[in-house]
Amino acid sequence: MSRVRVESFTLSLDGFGAGPDQDLQNPLGVGGGALHGWLMPTQTVQQKLFGQPSGETGIDDDFAARGFRNVGAWILGRNMFGPVRGPWPDESWRGWWGEKPVYQVPVFVLTHHARAPLVMEGGTTFYFVTEGPEVALARAREAAQGQDVRVGGGVQVIQQYLRLRLIDEMHIAISPVLLGRGERLFEGLDLPALGYACTQHQTSARATHIVLSKQ
Structure with missing residues (x-):
């Protein structure tokens, strides 16, 4: 069966995975953009997001690149898709990414408000799932056709999947x-009791990379 993975999810030193007050100018909340100082210069991100042939290689890029390997579908929370709250006005x-998002596979967005699938360029289609995280995962597994499912966030979505013990492996970068202020990823979670342990750690000049695996 395909694995469920979290990749390149960045925390601050004080444990926040996003800042407060998300809006159009602050997709990761106020101050949240600073979390990704390790990620943005990497060759993987420069190529995938900006179409640039340049970018840094090394430890950070190795972790960024692994996050796209063998991924056949993604799951996102409503806030990761955009700042619109409540029923869709139209x-x-x-999305934040223009007409050709980086995903290039099916993406399942958890929401309380139905919306028709959104077909984008490059192979990305956003499907809006109102039946909860387990249904979203079942649909993502089917769409992934044997490849892994990547849970992209945000914080509350990852917490839901951790509490259900549905995440097999999680790469966290500590910036x-x-x-x-903001959203603490591990607030109220007892990871050892849920069966998770640190199985890898590596440090670069810009981040400490931790891999947690379900035992």
Whole structure:
């Protein structure tokens, strides 16, 4: 069976996976953009997001690149798709990523409000799932056709899948920044009791990389 993975999810030194007050100018909340100082310069991100042939290689890029290997579908929370809250006023919001998102596979968005599938360029289709995380995962597994499912976040979505013990492996990057406020990823979670242990750790100049695996 395909694995369920979290990849390249970054935490601040004080444990926040996003800053407060997300809006159009602050997709990761106020101050949240600083979390990804390790990720944005990598060759993987420069090529996939910006179409640039340049970018840094090394430890950070190795972890960024592994996050796209053998991924056949993604799961995102509503807030990761965009800042629109409540019932969809219309279908004008099409994501943060332009008409050709980086995913290039089916993406299942957890939401309380139904919306028709959104077909984008490059192979990405967003499906809006109102039946909860387990249904979203079942649909993502089917779409992935034997490849892995990547849970992209945000914090509350990862917490749901951790509590259900449905995440097999999770790569966390700890960035040397302090946010002070926002959403704490491990708030209220007892990871050892849920069966998770640290199975890898490696440090670069910009981040400490941790892999947690379900035992």
